[in-house]
Amino acid sequence: MKVILDWDHTLFDTNHFKNDLAGALAIAGLPKRIFFETYQEAVRQKNGYYDYDYLKHLKIVGQRHHLSSKKIVRLKQKFLKVMNDGSRYLFPETVKFLKILKKSGARLILCTLGNKELQRQKIYSSGAQKYFSLILITSGSKHKIVRIFVEPKEKTYFLSDNIDELKKVAERFPFVKLILKKRPDKKEAGEEARRLRLASFTNLLRISRFLLEDSKK
């Protein structure tokens, strides 16, 4: 079995991570909401995909709130500390989930979109990198990447919290089995998954159980 996995909001608690980045602004005397208000301005849209640039974000916040260069340097250090503390932001069951699958002989392919440097920091500082046969950090469409890995003869699963991503894979590769990782803050995705009759779970350990049973069928 081959499992193509998404990173943000699937294995990694991105909301917690962002909240801690926002909290870093406290050292410059700024509230968290400034982080979220300016976040979109630090995101470049590349072919419809997000590329967050934290240096640009610091620059925007610094200019708008007249921060001294000393404060900006401290803020940058604080940001880097959060970014290099990946293990703190894995979901509680992420490591166990990866271990179970790896032990079963599954090949795990991590496929994530976004800023290469930031994604790399999050993944490698989490310690989870050792469970993956391959780590792909890319900008662009995931279904184009999925094409490289699917062989109709091998059971292939695609796991993501993003319902649009799943739908795109479904259109092109009907033999790939899709699983939605449900997010408590994105209830409508769960409802759509139910309409589309896709497997969907909130808990990763339920997903590993599902994978082990389904792959035997």
Ligand SMILES: [Mg+2]
């Ligand atoms: Mg995701």
